[in-house]
Amino acid sequence: MIAEIGLAVLWMAAALAVLQLFAGFSALRPSGQVLVGVVRPLAVIQGLLVGISFLCLISLFLETDLSVKLVAANSHSMKPFIFKLAGTWGNHEGSMLLWITVMAISGGVVALVEKRLREDTLIATLAGQAFVSLGFYAFLLLSSNPFERLPEPAPEGQGLNPLLQDVGLAFHPPTLYVGYVGLSVAFSFAIGALITRDVGPAFARAMRPWVLGAWIFLTIGITAGSYWAYYTLGWGGWWFWDPVENASLMPWLAATALLHSSSVLASRNALRAWTVMLGVIAFSMSMVGTFLVRSGILTSVHAFAVDPERGSFILALLAIYIGGALALFGIRASTVTEGERFSLFSREASLVFNNVMLCGILGIVLLGTLYPLMTEAFDAKVSVGPPYFNPVSAIFAIPMMLMMGVGPLLRWRKDKPSRITATVAIPALVVALVLLGVVLMFPSIRILPMLGLAVGIGLAVGSWLPLKGRNLRRTPLAVWGMVLAHCGLGVALFGAASESAFSIERLAAMTVGDTQQVGPITVKLEGMGPIAGPNWTAIEATISASYNGGTPVMLRPQARTFTSPPGERTESALHTRWNGQLYAVLGNEGDDGRWQMRFWWKPFVPLIWLGGLLVAFGGLVALLGRVAQDVKRVRATDKIAFRKAQQDMLK
Amino acid sequence: MNTMASGGGIKPKHQRLVLIVIALVALVGAGLLAAYALSNQASYFYVPADLVKDPPEQGRAIRLGGMVEKGSLKTRADGITIDFVVSDGKARVPVRFTGITPDLFVEASGVVAEGRMEGQTFVADNLLAKHDENYVPRQMGDMTPEQAKQVVAQTQ
Amino acid sequence: MSEEAPKRSSLAIWLPLALFGAFFVLVIWGLYRPADRDVVSAFVGKPLPQFNLPAATADRPGLSTAQMTTGKPRLLNVFASWCVPCAVEAPQLEALRQQGVEIDGVAIRDRPEDLNRFLANYGNPFARIGKDDLSEVQVGIGSSGVPETFVIDGKGVIRHQHIGEIRPEDVPLILQKLKEAQS
Numbered sequence: 001m002i003a004e005i006g007l008a009v010l011w012m013a014a015a016l017a018v019l020q021l022f023a024g025f026s027a028l029r030p031s032g033q034v035l036v037g038v039v040r041p042l043a044v045i046q047g048l049l050v051g052i053s054f055l056c057l058i059s060l061f062l063e064t065d066l067s068v069k070l071v072a073a074n075s076h077s078m079k080p081f082i083f084k085l086a087g088t089w090g091n092h093e094g095s096m097l098l099w100i101t102v103m104a105i106s107g108g109v110v111a112l113v114e115k116r117l118r119e120d121t122l123i124a125t126l127a128g129q130a131f132v133s134l135g136f137y138a139f140l141l142l143s144s145n146p147f148e149r150l151p152e153p154a155p156e157g158q159g160l161n162p163l164l165q166d167v168g169l170a171f172h173p174p175t176l177y178v179g180y181v182g183l184s185v186a187f188s189f190a191i192g193a194l195i196t197r198d199v200g201p202a203f204a205r206a207m208r209p210w211v212l213g214a215w216i217f218l219t220i221g222i223t224a225g226s227y228w229a230y231y232t233l234g235w236g237g238w239w240f241w242d243p244v245e246n247a248s249l250m251p252w253l254a255a256t257a258l259l260h261s262s263s264v265l266a267s268r269n270a271l272r273a274w275t276v277m278l279g280v281i282a283f284s285m286s287m288v289g290t291f292l293v294r295s296g297i298l299t300s301v302h303a304f305a306v307d308p309e310r311g312s313f314i315l316a317l318l319a320i321y322i323g324g325a326l327a328l329f330g331i332r333a334s335t336v337t338e339g340e341r342f343s344l345f346s347r348e349a350s351l352v353f354n355n356v357m358l359c360g361i362l363g364i365v366l367l368g369t370l371y372p373l374m375t376e377a378f379d380a381k382v383s384v385g386p387p388y389f390n391p392v393s394a395i396f397a398i399p400m401m402l403m404m405g406v407g408p409l410l411r412w413r414k415d416k417p418s419r420i421t422a423t424v425a426i427p428a429l430v431v432a433l434v435l436l437g438v439v440l441m442f443p444s445i446r447i448l449p450m451l452g453l454a455v456g457i458g459l460a461v462g463s464w465l466p467l468k469g470r471n472l473r474r475t476p477l478a479v480w481g482m483v484l485a486h487c488g489l490g491v492a493l494f495g496a497a498s499e500s501a502f503s504i505e506r507l508a509a510m511t512v513g514d515t516q517q518v519g520p521i522t523v524k525l526e527g528m529g530p531i532a533g534p535n536w537t538a539i540e541a542t543i544s545a546s547y548n549g550g551t552p553v554m555l556r557p558q559a560r561t562f563t564s565p566p567g568e569r570t571e572s573a574l575h576t577r578w579n580g581q582l583y584a585v586l587g588n589e590g591d592d593g594r595w596q597m598r599f600w601w602k603p604f605v606p607l608i609w610l611g612g613l614l615v616a617f618g619g620l621v622a623l624l625g626r627v628a629q630d631v632k633r634v635r636a637t638d639k640i641a642f643r644k645a646q647q648d649m650l651k
Numbered sequence: 652m653n654t655m656a657s658g659g660g661i662k663p664k665h666q667r668l669v670l671i672v673i674a675l676v677a678l679v680g681a682g683l684l685a686a687y688a689l690s691n692q693a694s695y696f697y698v699p700a701d702l703v704k705d706p707p708e709q710g711r712a713i714r715l716g717g718m719v720e721k722g723s724l725k726t727r728a729d730g731i732t733i734d735f736v737v738s739d740g741k742a743r744v745p746v747r748f749t750g751i752t753p754d755l756f757v758e759a760s761g762v763v764a765e766g767r768m769e770g771q772t773f774v775a776d777n778l779l780a781k782h783d784e785n786y787v788p789r790q791m792g793d794m795t796p797e798q799a800k801q802v803v804a805q806t807q
Numbered sequence: 808m809s810e811e812a813p814k815r816s817s818l819a820i821w822l823p824l825a826l827f828g829a830f831f832v833l834v835i836w837g838l839y840r841p842a843d844r845d846v847v848s849a850f851v852g853k854p855l856p857q858f859n860l861p862a863a864t865a866d867r868p869g870l871s872t873a874q875m876t877t878g879k880p881r882l883l884n885v886f887a888s889w890c891v892p893c894a895v896e897a898p899q900l901e902a903l904r905q906q907g908v909e910i911d912g913v914a915i916r917d918r919p920e921d922l923n924r925f926l927a928n929y930g931n932p933f934a935r936i937g938k939d940d941l942s943e944v945q946v947g948i949g950s951s952g953v954p955e956t957f958v959i960d961g962k963g964v965i966r967h968q969h970i971g972e973i974r975p976e977d978v979p980l981i982l983q984k985l986k987e988a989q990s
Contacts, residue, residue: 235777277823284827297837311838319831326824333820344669356674360681367685370830371693373837381696387712388692392685507750509730570751587731587751594730596751 003068006056007147010097013049013104014137016042017130024127028120028195039123040111043130047108054088054101057146061088067153070094070146076157079165086170089177092310093146098174100136102181103129106210110185115634117206118198125192132184135317143313168228176221176248180286182214183255190279191325194332199272204265207279209626211262215255216619222248223612234572234585236600238499238608241389243298246369247289250362254282257358260351268412270339270348274355280329284322285362291315298373343414350407357400361393368392394448401455401493402431404486405462427462431455445501452497459490477625485618492611498604509594519601521582522546526554528595536562538571541586541595545575557586581605694765699742707768715744715773716763724758737762737773748775855883855963856947860937863914863922870911870937876963880988881909882981883957884933885945887917888925893954896972897929903978904932908985912936913944915953956981960988 020042026032027039060068061084064077074094075087089098107129114122140146189207193199225248230238239245258278265275292298295311342348368384375382405427409420435454438445463486467475504519515524526542538560544552555573562569575582580603587596694712707713715737723736732749735758746764756762756778766775859871875881884900886893904910912933914922917940939945948957948965958967958981967984969977 281823288830291834295834295838297834315831315834315838322827323824323831326827330821330824352674356677360677363678363681364685368689370833371689373833375693377833377836382693383696383714384689384693385712387694388688392688395684396681507731585751590726590730592730596731598751 002056002060003065003147003149006053006060007145009049009056010053010137010147011141013046013053014134014141016046016049017104017134017137020046020130021127021134024123024130027123028127036119036123039126043111043126044108046130047105047111050101050104054097057094057097058085058088060147061085064157066155066157067149069148069150072150072154072157074157079157082167083165083170089174090170093140093144095173095177096136096140096144097146099177099181100133100140102178103133103136103184106182106185107133107188110206110210114206116202116630118196118202121192121196121198121203122206123192124195125188128188128191128195129185132188132321135320139313139317168224168232172221172224172228175217175224179214179216179218179221179255180251180290182210182217183251183283183286185210186214186255186258186279187283187321187325190276191328194276194328194336197332197335199265199276199336201266201269204262204275205630208259208262208266209623209630211255211259211282212619212623212626215252215259216616216623218248218252218255219612219616219619222252223609223616226612227609231572231574234570236503236505236583236585236598236602238496238605241365241368241384241386243369244293246365247292250365250369251282251285251289253358253362253365254278254285257355257362258282260358261355264348264351265339268340268342268348270342271352271355272339273333273336276333276336277329278355280322280325281362284318284325287314287318287322288366291318292369298369340413342412345410345417346414347407347410347412350403350410353403354400354407357396357403360396361400364392364396365389390448394451398451398455401459401489404489405459405465408463408466408482408486423465423468424462426465427458430461431458434458442501449497449501452493453501456490456492456494456497460487460494461490463487463490477628478622479625481618481620481622481625483618484621485615488611488614488616488618490611491614492608495604495607495609495611499602499608502603503605504601506599508597508599509590509592510597511594516597516599518582518599519603520548521599521601522549523555523582523584523599524552525595525597531558533560536560539586539589541584541597543573543584543597545582545584547577555582555584557584559586559588576606579603696763698739699737699744700739702744702768702773703742709769710767712765712767714763714765715746715775716761717744719756719758719760719762721759737764744773745771746773746775748778750777753778851965851968853965855959855965856944858937858944858947860913860939860944863912863917863936863938864919864926867912867931867933867936870913870935872963874935875911875959876961878961879909880958880960880966880985881911881934882985883911883913883948883959885913885915885948885953885955885957887915887953888921893972894925894929896954896956896974897932899973899975899978900932901930903973903981906982908982909934913939915939915945958984958988 020039023032023035023038023042027035057070060071061075062081064071064075064079064084066072066077070091070093071087074091075084079087087094089095107126110122110129111126117125186207189203189210193203222245225245226238229240229245230236233240258275258281261271261275261278264271291311291314294314297311368388371384372382406420406424409423411419431454434457435450438450438453463483466479466483470479506516506518508514508516510516510525512525512527515522517523523543523545526544528539528541531538531540538558540556540558543555543557545555546552553575555575557573558571560569560571570585570587573584575584580601583600583602585598587598589595692712694714695707696714696716697707699715699717702715717737717739720736720738720743723734725734726732727734731751732747733752734745734747736743737746738744746766748764748766763779764773764775765777765779766773768774855872855875857872860869862869875883882900882903900910910932912935914936917938922936937944945953954972956969956973957965958969960966966988967981969981973981
């Protein structure tokens with residue numbers, strides 16, 4: 001019964017989306033004024049219905065209703081609760097339903113709370129949102145119905161694959177998904193504003209919390225994905241410039257640029273056409289990323305279920321939405337009037353600079369990701385890796401991070417260099433001292449990690465300067481958020497540079513009782529033994545590691561052999577200290593009975609992910625600040641309206 | 652890009668122009684830089700026959716794909732450095748690799764090695780073994796049936 | 808707000824759309840380029856090579872090219888007892904057999920005792936089983952691994968190649984290919 005309810009409700013929601021699209025566009029014409037009041041309720045009800053549909057699917061998974069095909073194929077009655085829950089979106093159909101759920105609920109929330117935007121722009125936005133979601137409804141309902149019943153209930157589900165029972169795998173993809181879909185709201189706002197030619201501060205203020213929210217999820221998703229790859233792949237690296245990773249990085253870069261340019265538009269009414277353009281680009285990158293990952297058009301180290309048919313579908317949607325939006329931009333951009341002016345030495349100019357740099361990195365990453373495909377058209381087979389991405393993106397990233405130390409200190413519109421020289425001198429001095437120190441103490445490290453160390457520390461320190469001279473209790477939360485996020489980026493850069501500059505690797509063939517020195521750590525192979533898991537057996541090494549002769553800790557890396565489905569995998573072992581991490585991998589047994597072992601000592605490497613989380617936390621603080629501010633403003637305007645009404649009554 | 656710049660102060664037109672020029676220079680520079688870096692840093696895929704016929708410069712990052720010749724795999728005394736020969740039926744290239752080999756790396760199976768030529772030896776930084784019985788590296792997809800036959804015959 | 812009339816070069820405004828168009832063309836080409844995912848599809852449409860394999864088990868005859876050109880489409884399944892996915896596809900092969908499809912097998916590098924145990928455990932849907940210890944037939948028909956299944960028409964021409972195990976959802980496609988091979 002629940003499956004039928006879920007499906008019926010989903011169809012109703014799709015029908016409402018059609019209505020919302022047509023009512024929205026008719027309401028924009030003078031003849032369709034009657035429909036103005038309909039659009040918002042439609043969006044809210046559509047959001048509710050899809051929410052119910054998604055809850056239905058969750059409940060089917062939680063009670064393991066094996067008469068439903070999707071549940072039978074992807075779940076199992078013996079699965080732990082958390083993986084039953086995650087199974088809901090851990091498959092193609094369920095993830096599409098999650099996608100559309102997030103989309104419809106955000107549409108409903110926009111319809112419910114957004115009061116500052118001009119009514120016609122809001123209606124155009126909701127119509128745009130309905131238009132975008134219709135493509136996904138079509139796909140879901142016509143070709144991948146999640147509620148399909150089996151002719152006869154399956155005796156048991158097929159989804160008890162412990163390989164896939166990984167908390168990282170369960171929550172990492174939906175986090176990125178929410179980020180991608182959040183950007184669709186920004187996209188709809190951009191479309192709405194273009195249609196009604198209402199590109200102004202109100203549009204930017206309405207869009208900003210959505211961009212910020214999506215950006216927070218993307219930041220968390222990328223950080224978690226990087227850590228997941230670090231500890232599962234067993235290669236000791238944390239970022240491989242793999243197409244799947246680039247697919248999540250590109251929307252983040254575009255969203256970061258959009259976040260900053262919409263700030264300029266909201267506060268200063270400048271960068272109008274540019275902000276709209278970025279709104280379109282940010283969502284394009286989400287879809288391009290989804291397309292690249294799902295279509296299997298690029299080969300990747302991350303295993304993914306690949307289906308060219310689904311690829312074609314996403315590509316068709318991409319063509320309709322992004323092609324259409326860019327065409328609309330081409331037609332309407334010339335009617336977007338120029339915004340406020342600003343001097344070359346102003347906060348706006350510094351943000352423009354950073355926007356250009358971010359877009360430069362975005363272009364570099366996109367080009368590098370697609371380059372193998374381009375050369376294949378000319379019959380040459382290449383792969384593009386860190387030797388390209390690292391230096392080329394650094395050329396943009398380093399100036400950008402230097403500017404991040406200066407920009408937030410500048411005043412809007414126009415400023416004098418002399419006003420901030422003394423303040424900027426602090427981080428500049430830090431950068432110079434660190435650089436000097438590194439050059440003197442470690443002359444052998446390469447130029448990029450050297451710059452990374454200096455700029456990372458400089459940014460982590462300099463990001464706090466905007467608080468100087470402010471009353472800390474009265475400083476708006478948005479400023480705190482910016483400070484934290486900028487500081488987090490500096491911390492992450494420092495961690496990455498330290499990992500690259502100071503990592504020590506030790507490869508050795510060891511027998512039980514052997515010791516090896518890995519940087520400050522002495523490791524000793526204490527024993528080798530077999531161990532069995534639910535569907536695997538493994539050889540486990542027991543290793544004691546002692547930091548500078550201190551109390552030893554035990555690490556247990558494994559080489560696992562899976563029975564169903566068959567496969568082999570190495571499980572690395574980590575030991576984290578405040579100043580770094582020891583990473584141990586067990587290899588194969590040699591002919592002479594010695595075991596191949598690989599160790600890394602990576603100083604300060606956890607700062608990469610702590611920095612990433614700090615960036616996300618900064619975003620959260622800023623979001624809370626913005627929302628609180630908006631609520632206050634709405635209350636104030638309500639109060640004024642109320643007083644006015646009272647006065648009118650008294651008259 | 653030109654839509655975002657607007658000037659202020661004394662000569663607005665002038666300043667706006669400056670911003671546009673900076674943005675354009677940055678973007679064109681990015682494009683040129685990327686093109687240059689790609690032509691230098693992208694690593695090309697070779698099969699042994701290509702490698703012998705048209706050797707790449709020493710030290711340049713490339714990838715080598717082929718079959719691990721049966722009986723050629725030797726482990727050195729340190730226990731972690733291995734030598735083996737990759738062949739495609741036409742040519743043979745000696746390969747050296749220090750590290751932990753992937754789980755599916757065995758003789759007489761396909762391999763893609765990332766690394767560079769040093770002298771006559773290919774020094775690999777990383778080995779990618781074929782994933783399963785049904786996997787052929789996509790780059791080897793174009794081997795003619797004849798080549799494939801020879802490769803298999805050679806590696807039996 | 809500035810009252811200045813909008814003056815933008817219309818070319819620059821269309822640039823993003825042009826770039827997107829280029830991207831689109833590139834990925835369309837990448838997605839539909841021939842022989843992309845199907846590495847060995849070059850063998851489809853070619854006749855079977857000449858071979859004559861001895862019997863792999865006592866109760867089924869061996870396999871030669873002549874026996875496969877009977878005028879009726881059939882399946883040629885390349886398998887081995889040491890291959891786990893081959894056991895997975897056994898029920899699907901059995902189902903195909905029950906629908907009247909004739910299936911010939913080529914056992915790759917196998918030992919008779921292993922093979923007999925495998926057939927006893929998972930069923931024996933094969934009309935004939937050839938013993939290919941050198942992978943000569945396997946290479947000759949462009950198979951790169953086990954299991955693989957080929958649709959052969961009545962004249963002995965390869966009409967379709969299925970790489971990997973046959974899953975329940977693959978059965979209709981194989982039946983359809985067999986039907987097409989009839990004509």
